[in-house]
Amino acid sequence: ADKREIEYQSGKRQQYKSACYFFKIGKEHIIDATRKGGIARFINHSCQPNCVAKVISVRNEKKVVFFAERHINPGEEITYDYHFNREDEGQRIPCFCRSRGCRRYLN
Secondary structure (H helix, E strand, O other): OHHHHHHHHHHHHHHHOOOOEEHHHHHHOEEEOEEEEEOOHEEEEOOOOEEEEEEEEEOEEEEEEEEEOOOOOOOOEEEEEEOOOOOOOOOOEEOOOOOOOOOOOOO
16 A cells, blocks of 8 residues: 555556545555545545444455444535544644534544
């Protein structure tokens, strides 16, 4: 994943520049949906999300499933908390979710 992230950010493949769609499902396993994946890869972060992501096993294969935490109105955006690891102040990613409880950073 680290090698792919560097490749994507390098701009060698312009269609992937500044877009990484990684989802960590374990210590050694990461799903890379940057080049190919379902529409769920575009679900945005929120500090007060309406869904939670869970990793489940189906026939010994790990899957990511999103569960609603509350009623979601028609047309309302689906969101979940990315739970990025904390970073040093200089490497923090600003959050623009605009929720009442916004933490100001994704990490």
